Amino acid sequence: xxxxxxxxxxxxxxxxxxxxxxxxxxxxxxxxxxxxxxxxxxxxxxxxxxxxxxxxxxxxxxxxxxxxxxxxxxxxxxxxxxxxxxxxxxxxxxxxxxxxxxxxxxxxxxxxxxxxxxxxxxxxxxxxxxxxxxxxxxxxxxxxxxxxxxxxxxxxxxxxxxxxxxxxxxxxxxxxxxxxxxxxxxxxxxxxxxxxxxxxxxxxxxxxxxxxxxxxxxxxxxxxxxxxxxxxxxxxxxxxxxxxxxxxxxxxxxxxxxxxxxxxxxxxxxxxxxxxxxxxxxxxxxxxxxxxxxxxxxxxxxxxxxxxxxxxxxxxxxxxxxxxxxxxxxxxxxxxxxxxxxxxxxxxxxxxxxxxxxxxxxxxxxxxxxxxxxxxxxxxxxxxxxxxxxxxxxxxxxxxxxxxxxxxxxxxxxxxxxxxxxxxxxxxxxxxxxxx
Amino acid sequence: xxxxxxxxxxxxxxxxxxxxxxxxxxxxxxxxxxxxxxxxxxxxxxxxxxxxxxxxxxxxxxxxxxxxxxxxxxxxxxxxxxxxxxxxxxxxxxxxxxxxxxxxxxxxxxxxxxxxxxxxxxxxxxxxxxxxxxxxxxxxxxxxxxxxxxxxxxxxxxxxxxxxxxxxxxxxxxxxxxxxxxxxxxxxxxxxxxxxxxxxxxxxxxxxxxxxxxxxxxxxxxxxxxxxxxxxxxxxxxxxxxxxxxxxxxxxxxxxxxxxxxxxxxxxxxxxxxxxxxxxxxxxxxxxxxxxxxxxxxxxxxxxxxxxxxxxxxxxxxxxxxxxxxxxxxxxxxxxxxxxxxxxxxxxxxxxxxxxxxxxxxxxxxxxxxxxxxxxxxxxxxxxxxxxxxxxxxxxxxxxxxxxxxxxxxxxxxxxxxxxxxxxxxxxxxxxxxxxxxxxxxxxxxxxxxxxxxxxxxxxxxxxxxxxxxxxxxxx
Numbered sequence: 001x002x003x004x005x006x007x008x009x010x011x012x013x014x015x016x017x018x019x020x021x022x023x024x025x026x027x028x029x030x031x032x033x034x035x036x037x038x039x040x041x042x043x044x045x046x047x048x049x050x051x052x053x054x055x056x057x058x059x060x061x062x063x064x065x066x067x068x069x070x071x072x073x074x075x076x077x078x079x080x081x082x083x084x085x086x087x088x089x090x091x092x093x094x095x096x097x098x099x100x101x102x103x104x105x106x107x108x109x110x111x112x113x114x115x116x117x118x119x120x121x122x123x124x125x126x127x128x129x130x131x132x133x134x135x136x137x138x139x140x141x142x143x144x145x146x147x148x149x150x151x152x153x154x155x156x157x158x159x160x161x162x163x164x165x166x167x168x169x170x171x172x173x174x175x176x177x178x179x180x181x182x183x184x185x186x187x188x189x190x191x192x193x194x195x196x197x198x199x200x201x202x203x204x205x206x207x208x209x210x211x212x213x214x215x216x217x218x219x220x221x222x223x224x225x226x227x228x229x230x231x232x233x234x235x236x237x238x239x240x241x242x243x244x245x246x247x248x249x250x251x252x253x254x255x256x257x258x259x260x261x262x263x264x265x266x267x268x269x270x271x272x273x274x275x276x277x278x279x280x281x282x283x284x285x286x287x288x289x290x291x292x293x294x295x296x297x298x299x300x301x302x303x304x305x306x307x308x309x310x311x312x313x314x315x316x317x318x319x320x321x322x323x324x325x326x327x328x329x330x331x332x333x334x335x336x337x338x339x340x341x342x343x344x345x346x347x348x349x350x351x352x353x354x355x356x357x358x359x360x361x362x363x364x365x366x367x368x369x370x371x372x373x374x375x376x377x378x379x380x381x382x383x384x385x386x387x388x389x390x391x392x393x394x395x396x397x398x399x400x401x402x403x404x405x406x407x408x409x410x411x412x413x414x415x416x417x418x419x420x421x422x423x424x425x426x427x428x429x430x431x432x433x434x435x436x
Numbered sequence: 437x438x439x440x441x442x443x444x445x446x447x448x449x450x451x452x453x454x455x456x457x458x459x460x461x462x463x464x465x466x467x468x469x470x471x472x473x474x475x476x477x478x479x480x481x482x483x484x485x486x487x488x489x490x491x492x493x494x495x496x497x498x499x500x501x502x503x504x505x506x507x508x509x510x511x512x513x514x515x516x517x518x519x520x521x522x523x524x525x526x527x528x529x530x531x532x533x534x535x536x537x538x539x540x541x542x543x544x545x546x547x548x549x550x551x552x553x554x555x556x557x558x559x560x561x562x563x564x565x566x567x568x569x570x571x572x573x574x575x576x577x578x579x580x581x582x583x584x585x586x587x588x589x590x591x592x593x594x595x596x597x598x599x600x601x602x603x604x605x606x607x608x609x610x611x612x613x614x615x616x617x618x619x620x621x622x623x624x625x626x627x628x629x630x631x632x633x634x635x636x637x638x639x640x641x642x643x644x645x646x647x648x649x650x651x652x653x654x655x656x657x658x659x660x661x662x663x664x665x666x667x668x669x670x671x672x673x674x675x676x677x678x679x680x681x682x683x684x685x686x687x688x689x690x691x692x693x694x695x696x697x698x699x700x701x702x703x704x705x706x707x708x709x710x711x712x713x714x715x716x717x718x719x720x721x722x723x724x725x726x727x728x729x730x731x732x733x734x735x736x737x738x739x740x741x742x743x744x745x746x747x748x749x750x751x752x753x754x755x756x757x758x759x760x761x762x763x764x765x766x767x768x769x770x771x772x773x774x775x776x777x778x779x780x781x782x783x784x785x786x787x788x789x790x791x792x793x794x795x796x797x798x799x800x801x802x803x804x805x806x807x808x809x810x811x812x813x814x815x816x817x818x819x820x821x822x823x824x825x826x827x828x829x830x831x832x833x834x835x836x837x838x839x840x841x842x843x844x845x846x847x848x849x850x851x852x853x854x855x856x857x858x859x860x861x862x863x864x865x866x867x868x869x870x871x872x873x874x875x876x877x878x879x880x881x882x883x884x885x886x887x888x889x890x891x892x893x894x895x896x897x898x899x900x901x902x903x904x905x906x907x908x909x910x911x912x
Contacts, residue, residue: 030708030709031708031709031710031711033542033543033544033545033709034513034539034542034543035514035709036514036515036516036539037513037514037515037516037535037536037538037539038515038516038517038518038792039515039516039517039528039531039532039535040517040518040519040790041517041518041519041520041521041524041528042503042518042519042520042790043520043521044501044520056496056497057495057496057497058497058498058499059483059497059499059501060499060500060501061501061502061503061520061521062520062521071498071499074498075496075497075498076496078496078572078576079493079495079496080492080493080494080496107535107538108538111538111542115542129709129710129711129712131709165710165712165713165832167712168712169832169833169834171831171832171833171834172831172832208678208679234489238489238490238593238594239593240593240594240630240632240637242635242637299494318886318891319889319891323483323497323501325487325494325495357831359829359830359831359834359835359836359860360827360828360829360836360837360838360858360860361829362827362829362838363826363827363828363829363836363837363838363858364838364856364858365637365638365639365855365856367637367639368637370856372838372856372857372858372910373836373858373860373910374834374835374836374860374908374910376831376834390862391860391861391862391908392908393678393836393858393859393860393908393909393910394910395678395858395910432678433678434678434679434908434909434910435908
């Protein structure tokens with residue numbers, strides 16, 4: 001037990017210590033040259049207390065900082081009634097320890113990876129203004145409470161991002177590789193990057209109307225974030241979620257199953273407990289299209305008479321961090337793979353879009369399941385890519401349009417930063433497109 | 437009442453971070469490094485947050501964090517590092533100098549920095565109704581009051597109301613002899629109102645404040661009532677139709693447009709390594725009709741993006757970005773100013789202690805034109821008037837942004853209210869399509885700009901309404 005928790009006992013009714021330490025190295029190449037080597041060595045602490053029935057919090061860079069309990073007590077004096085207790089001792093699933101080779105990566109290793117990747121691409125195509133970044137991040141997270149929780153977890157991951165601006169456009173093509181293992185020259189990632197870049201030579205704008213859209217794993221945030229907004233405990237508590245009363249009913253296509261699985265062995269982002277020290281479990285949130293359960297932290301669970309699902313997170317839509325109060329968030333989502341490759345799915349489409357990014361998501365009415373974004377991707381005709389999309393928007397409501405999902409790909413990838421997990425390509429039969 | 441930052445005596449007086457001792461220590465670290473250039477920024481930040489979700493007070497917190505950031509240039513290469521523990525500043529600085537030399541050895545073209553004056557001054561913020569002199573209880577009471585006002589409205593499902601205060605005291609030293617102490621002080625009461633009728637639910641944002649002056653936060657009941665009314669009216673609005681339309685953007689929307697679509701492309705670090713865009717955006721390029729004049733100005737009074745000195749120790753100056761439709765200036769760091777051979781602008785800024793500064797706008801503005809709003813409406817047969825910024829995003833020359841609500845325009849007259857509006861376009865054709873510029877500008881009270889993982893609240897706008905002849909509306 002950390003000294004902080006020992007000292008807090010007797011001063012307040014309950015206390016919780018959240019302590020995160022990170023060490024990261026990030027090497028970035030821009031326009032084929034080494035632009036910057038960045039190294040971070042950071043520590044951050046969040047303290048919550050319950051005192052005289054009220055909840056208060058404070059933050060610092062170290063648990064040794066003097067006066068933290070008193071600061072949190074002062075906040076509690078002005079705070080709201082505490083409706084829950086901090087986590088007790090938990091039965092945490094065993095999640096693999098960090099790969100020691102990944103944790104030992106140096107800036108020289110990452111420089112070497114960037115240059116090998118750059119040289120491999122340039123051997124096939126030497127006219128691109130390549131951006132390549134390689135990162136190693138080690139993280140140690142401890143959560144202890146006066147109620148008995150003693151949760152500790154360490155992770156290490158390596159990230160490689162390859163991108164290049166499309167000539168004459170300004171937007172770019174990118175490919176992302178994330179692993180708990182040290183990365184070697186990513187041949188598959190490089191080949192796919194070059195294939196996709198090759199598709200950008202022409203532009204194409206579809207006619208305004210409805211057509212199928214194939215969402216790449218990177219673009220899955222377009223439908224997963226509206227789903228999060230409908231599942232998260234605050235929207236359930238306030239009854240502002242459009243699916244608040246629909247547990248056990250179909251809300252999406254029967255072809256879609258979404259698992260909350262943050263304890264997956266070897267999975268990137270796997271962790272045994274949430275940001276309140278509550279154990280995580282593998283469970284479906286949507287199974288064959290049917291709503292199975294919500295995302296709850298301790299406060300929202302208590303408010304609706306349930307128990308926490310282990311989904312408290314200091315992540316939020318735009319950023320988050322130690323100073324963010326915990327609220328429900330998908331810690332790691334998986335959609336099971338289908339059987340056809342995404343290229344085979346594309347080959348069967350007369351006219352459709354392949355979307356790998358969407359701009360302007362946050363301006364839409366996503367809490368109600370909607371998105372309306374500028375589509376970044378490719379126009380497909382006769383089963384083949386005819387050009388990159390230009391001046392094209394797509395709009396959808398996931399609770400209507402995602403009832404018709406006709407294909408899930410065999411390949412799976414990582415969603416863009418917003419959500420941890422592994423997600424396949426998903427084909428939605430009919431989406432509103434605004435084009436020419 | 438306006439706030440001002442001006443050279444005055446040091447206010448770095450806390451026992452553990454005595455100003456002179458800390459400056460001397462940090463200057464010693466950067467001065468002793470084996471590098472061509474090094475700088476170090478150390479921050480003590482006090483943050484106060486009060487947060488309501490519905491009628492529940494979910495957070496009250498007031499606390500301090502600290503930390504630093506060090507940069508070094510050596511042999512034409514660059515490295516940076518962030519640290520939490522000031523005791524590790526020296527070790528991190530040495531590691532950065534070593535990494536910079538490694539990086540330099542890998543570059544064919546060395547990175548350089550433009551010459552900048554050595555600055556040895558302090559820049560505290562002064563303000564008559566300084567939010568630091570206001571009691572915590574008044575801040576809590578005011579936030580509670582505004583939140584209650586919203587929740588008492590008819591057909592209001594819920595609301596989020598937050599008081600968000602940031603007081604940053606910073607020391608900047610570099611190996612050239614600059615030793616600067618400066619402050620950033622701002623607060624907002626902000627949030628959103630959720631109205632609901634049946635299955636229709638709408639959100640309207642509100643934000644008051646934006647600098648150190650608490651007078652901008654007090655007594656805003658009438659403004660809040662208007663926002664509540666818009667949230668209620670939106671329940672009767674129809675969704676916008678998808679397609680290509682002429683639009684009028686109100687000042688809030690034109691501010692987001694010029695910030696997202698053009699402003700980010702005026703930030704030189706985004707162009708530095710993009711050869712195609714550098715070619716396209718050379719000074720002198722004709723971007724728009726002569727009616728369009730755009731500037732960036734960190735000295736505008738009472739705007740969120742106002743400051744004296746940036747996080748690279750360079751004074752912020754007004755930069756004319758577009759003059760009579762011609763690209764006339766750019767925003768720079770010392771590195772990009774050297775790369776482009778253009779003047780320093782003082783636009784390198786970091787949102788907090790762990791972040792490396794990046795080039796970003798201060799207050800971006802469009803100079804007022806001569807067109808009236810009535811003339812703009814009369815010029816449109818079939819289009820939209822779009823109101824209220826709802827965020828935007830840009831990537832290269834592609835932009836997307838939303839409107840909180842709007843009105844149809846039919847046969848030169850304003851029509852019914854519409855909702856669920858997002859629009860997108862391509863920068864260069866859209867700039868050329870700006871055909872009318874209104875005569876009166878309005879400023880924003882809330883910053884909010886994401887770049888390089890940093891969400892910047894010190895970002896302002898001051899713009900008139902504008903008419904664009906064609907944009908893509910993503911409706912239903």
